[in-house]
Amino acid sequence: MKQQIIEKIEQYDRIIILRHMRPDPDAYGSQVGLKELIQANYPNKEVYAAGQHDELLTYLATQDEVEEEQYKGALVIITDTGNTGRIDSPYYKQGDYIIKIDHHPDVDHYGDMRWVDTKSSSSSELIFRLFKYGEKNYNWTLPNEAARLIFAGIVGDTGRFVFPSATQFTFQVASELVSYDFDRTALFDAMYEVNRDVLHLQGYIFQNFTMFENGAAYIKITKELLREYDVTTEQTSQLVGSLGNVKGIKSWVIFVEEDKLIRVRLRSKGPVINTLAAEYRGGGHPLASGASVYSWEEADEVIERLKQLCDE
Known part of the structure; x- marks a missing residue:
């Protein structure tokens, strides 16, 4: 697979690399890390990393502006994105050829070529593996900036190497x-x-979350609370893991109200939660997933389902 991916990279003069909406460090790490890797080894190619930029990730990189016309005849590589609904571009299908590189469960079998390894700690780790193959067979080099981005992606998706996804190879x-x-x-x-x-x-989350005897827990963050604390919806992503330090907790959900929906952020220490996320327009990893609901009544349904999973 790595051989085939490199052959496609060598075949195209214009390459557009995409990732999922509402990016995290692994999305940027794999996407922009791959861009830096390709540019370093093929300086004559046009290589773009496109999508809606998240200001919270400016310390990692920014995003390139790519017009719809540029997709025509281009190789499109999509990293860290399990399903088409989360691809952060409406134009990706206009590319000449699409490659999917991902470590999420292959729920949405899109692309002309797919490299999906759910045992990988992160998509950034897959990009490193691609580099190692290129180093051995094509004399590729890894620029320092690509190394920084790939490292950040791995750190982010392993929770600083705490999550079970961090394997011996990851270290x-x-x-x-x-x-x-x-x-x-x-x-x-x-x-x-x-x-x-x-x-x-x-601090509000720690003082007000609800935890049941079976280890399920939740907190609801309304728009009014966000205004009161002057915190954006994007910033709440920094708090998703907070409840993981609570003794006895098995799985938890943080609801964040936006203008048109309620964001559902699920985490777990054991019960598999990506199947629950899939029931509510989402998905992700077995122990870290996201979804969306459209009322607090629907949010209460998620809580009941989470309690059932913890009982099981």
């Missing part, structure tokens, strides 16, 4: 990446420092 990859020239301390600071408003909201 081997990390040990090689830290040999490259980038400021690891500055990167960690940018990834995990939060402003005081977000911390104040975190």
